[in-house]
Amino acid sequence: MEEDAENGARELARLLLQGHFDLRARREEAELAALDAGGRAQLAAGRTRLEKEHRRQLATVVGPVTITRSALRAPGLPNCYPADQVLGLPRERHSRGLRRLVVLEAVRGSYDHALEAIERRCGARAVGKRQAEQLVRAAAVDIAAFYAARTPDPAASTTLLVLSVDGKGIVMRPGHLREATRKAAERATRTFPPTAAAAMMMNRSPVVMGSTVIAVPASPQSRRCRWSRTRRRRWPHLFSQVGRHVRVVL
Known part of the structure; x- marks a missing residue:
């Protein structure tokens, strides 16, 4: 019963997502049809011809859906799909939510275990092993630029360098x-x-x-350690040498 309820809820979510895309497609057709040639050219960099009902498949975490959108065309230029830019759709078949799920599961273990976890989450085999490897590599293309943009400035000679x-x-x-x-x-x-x-x-x-x-810069800080009475009775000779307080620089 629980399995049927889970599968039914997933299918309901897929139908809701499909209905949302269908509604957006009808609204987009009406908006683009109301524009004149100058408005379309300004929107799509010189493309003025409108073609409706261009379809593409999209694999999501709740199942496959079909996205219908309008294309603005011109001779010698590739098609322009305003809906793809508004929705942030990737060029490939897999949605950004499914890509995020693949990366999160892949970093936890092997690709086989990641595919098993994705299948449990999505209810079906939403992505293949080779596709999962390609999606993980695509998600890691900006790692070098990420760390290069966060390279710290040289520290002063008084700054401690803590290594772990x-x-x-x-x-x-x-x-x-x-x-x-x-x-x-x-x-x-x-x-x-x-x-x-x-x-x-x-x-x-x-x-x-x-x-x-791991290398972490740290500023020196002066701290005090108070000796308790128990320690004073246990090591009286040490307490007499160091005094009441011990000053430690970390």
Whole structure:
């Protein structure tokens, strides 16, 4: 019963979305038909000829829908679709909501697990594996520009540079190992160490280390640490040397 209710709600959402696009299409046709040639040319960079009922398919998180829109045309120029600009539609078949879902699920694990999660969410196979890989690569095209725009200015000599380093052992697939490492792994006995670090020390598991380094600038701050009475009674000689307060610079 719950499954039927979930599928029915998803289909209802798809029909509502389809009806919204159909209503927008009828309104757009009336608005463009009311414009004269000069108004259409100003709207579409010289295109004056109006053609109605151009359709395209769009895959969304609630299912596939058909978008009908009008095209403004002119000889020697590609079609201009004002509705695509208003709705922010991508050139490809997958909607921006579905693209966002693919990226969110792909960064959590493998593509196979991401496709399973997307199918559970959408109720059907909304995107293929190769398409998911292409959508993730397309979403990551501005990463270099993102970090380049946020490159900090050089800090002063009085600013502290705090480094945080962490490492994680990652088990490699046998087909991606170097020849010597693969032979050592084949000669090793089939025992499983408790941790990846132990496996690396035993040289019995094809494990590599993935490291992450974070650099954060910090301004020095003066802080005080108050000694409690219990500590004063426990270490009287230390308290007599350092005095009542200890001043620490971090």
